[in-house]
Amino acid sequence: MKPSLLGQKPQGIQIDLSKMPQYMCDCGGVVFTKIHEVRLLPAIVSPSGQPMPVLVEVGVRCVSCNNEVSMMDLQKEAANTTANDVGASSKVEIVKD
Numbered sequence: 204m205k206p207s208l209l210g211q212k213p214q215g216i217q218i219d220l221s222k223m224p225q226y227m228c229d230c231g232g233v234v235f236t237k238i239h240e241v242r243l244l245p246a247i248v249s250p251s252g253q254p255m256p257v258l259v260e261v262g263v264r265c266v267s268c269n270n271e272v273s274m275m276d277l278q279k280e281a282a283n284t285t286a287n288d289v290g291a292s293s294k295v296e297i298v299k300d
């Protein structure tokens with residue numbers, strides 16, 4: 204299975220995952236777990252009529268040192284990544300539907 208960079212936009216550009224720069228924690232760790240805020244939705248406003256917890260993804264946590272990195276910081280890191288960093292000049296394929 205070939206991973207797609209833009210999971211939510213399947214008509215987009217496909218880039219080899221192995222060519223994408225890896226985000227690294229200050230400690231050198233490269234494995235992260237997702238972290239969530241949990242919001243509580245009472246039954247009275249719930250679409251299902253049932254009270255329910257809502258998980259909001261707020262970032263990731265380094266499994267090595269427990270350092271938290273917010274989604275905003277991750278987006279800034281991604282914004283600093285250039286097409287050359289992902290080998291896009293030779294690897295990009297435009298997918299035609």
Ligand SMILES: [Zn+2]
Nearest residue numbers: 228230265268
């Ligand atoms: Zn770390």
